[in-house]
Amino acid sequence: MSDLKHTSYPKEKVNILLLENISDKAVKFFKDAGYTSVKKLSGALTEEQLIKEIKDVHLLGIRSKTTISAKVLEAATKLQAIGCFCIGVNQVDLTAATKKGVVVLNAPYSNTRSVAELVIGSSIMLIRKIIDKNKAAHEGVWMKDAKGSFELRGKTLGIIGYGNIGTQVSILAEAFGMKVVFYDAVTKLPLGNAVARKTIKDVVSTADIITLHVPENDTTKNLINKNILKHFKPGSILINYARGEVVDLEALAKSLKEGALGGAAIDVYPWEPEKNGDQFTTPLQNLPNVILTPHIGGSTEEAQMNIGDDVSNKLYQFLEKGITSGSHTVPSLSLPPQEGTHRILHIHRNVPGVLSAINTQLSKNKINIVAQYLKTNEEIGYVVLDVDRKLSTTALKLLKEVKETIKVRVVY
Known part of the structure; x- marks a missing residue:
């Protein structure tokens, strides 16, 4: 068709x-x-x-x-x-x-690729302390110094959340010669030479750079807090391009000020302005070796x-x-389209007997169903019916009368 x-x-x-x-x-x-x-x-x-x-x-x-x-x-x-x-x-x-x-x-x-590339780019900027050197140069200060600047090659990247973005970051990191360890709440097959760890602590205690790629829900709120920050490898770097509620920013700021962490890149925040130009504040402002960006991880x-x-x-x-x-x-x-039919969508509350009621109504009125598809979740059911064109108007009226109906629509 x-x-x-x-x-x-x-x-x-x-x-x-x-x-x-x-x-x-x-x-x-x-x-x-x-x-x-x-x-x-x-x-x-x-x-x-x-x-x-x-x-x-x-x-x-x-x-x-x-x-x-x-x-x-x-x-x-x-x-x-x-x-x-x-x-x-x-x-x-x-x-x-x-x-x-x-x-x-x-x-x-x-x-996915846009975020993954920015993670690697930020990792280079932070591990080389480019942020501070750039700021000094803009202020007219010359800071040609190799102290505290490192290559990515040979370092360990820790990934929390090994999903679509996490796996992309993993591939790019290995191309730079990094070792990769990761933790995910669900068992995942490692790509390349990446190694799965059993806990978040196992990851943060050994990684030079930790990047977060988890969803925002009750289990991930303040996932990185003052208690878990104590287990971070001294001088390590934290990158969060996931969700704003995942990191306790006050605790992170404290770790950075105390020198426990060597730097951070944050793109998402618990509160973010509604539009460009609005005032924005965070505890991480004006801290050394910190990249702050306005939720642009995927903005390419x-x-x-x-x-x-x-x-x-x-x-x-x-x-x-x-x-x-x-x-x-x-x-x-x-589902594929059907020749010579009209397609009707029926969304209803998922209770026993609705599909039977649909079929009974149509069969009583001699309306032929050419094809029928049904799928349900805990709340609702979704039925797609391809019916005879000549009787589709009658079918639509009958389906609207079925008990527990939420929506009915003729597609074509």
Whole structure:
């Protein structure tokens, strides 16, 4: 079947809102696909602003600064899907989105290389103490000195979190001649000559540079605290391009001031300004051999273009074909189109008897189901039905009447 050119809903009436200066690749993607109502804003919106703005929005694109709360979702009566044009989805209330049957998608791999390269670059800057020498040169002071400056080759890199980014960092580090040790909460197959350790303490006590690549949740909050910092190898370097809540910055500042640690690179913070130009403070400011960057680990032209393509395509696949691959809320389904049918999506609360009720309603009215797909999670079920074109209007009406229904939509 050729790629579908039409949906059941007029494309010019589908409202798409993109926030936080999402790549123009996303705007072009949807306009090339025939969607003319695409609005792009450069910044994030507050909860109050979002509630007003989202009323008639069908697809919403955000990055990491926009918080999608239950109140926002309650106001989003037409919302079908949220695209997080970034790695994480923790800025979205996933429980509320699931209950509303709103698909939440993201781009977990698109900026992996950008972050990994910056980790290696920062490692070189810190282990050579370039930060302090650069500052002195700008102030007119000549600091030509090899003391305390080292090569990466032969040093040990400790990776906490051996996932998509952690493994990329591992590969690059070995190319520089480094030894790699890592810890992950889940057993992972080492790449190259990397060696798994049983605990975080095993990693930080032997590594010259420690880099963090873990998600933000209850188990990782203040993962690096005053107690674990005591086990760091003297003079070692800490890099955090993961999540802001993972490191206790007060404790880190104390270790740096006391000389227990030799340097740090921090890109994420427990609190971050809403927009460029806003005032920003952290306990790490004005400390020697410390790199502070404004959450730019994945901010490269290549990464933003990749993310723009990736998330836009996922949103498009759901909107036009009902495909939910990579969804964090509605169960993930990937399915081929069917010739000569109309496709109907049915999202419902996951209780016994719903699928039986769907099939009973349709069979009683002699509506032939050409193909049917079902997947559930703890909260909801997702059914995709390909039915006879002549009877699809009747089928849609009947499916809306099924008890426990959350959303029903004809795709094509």
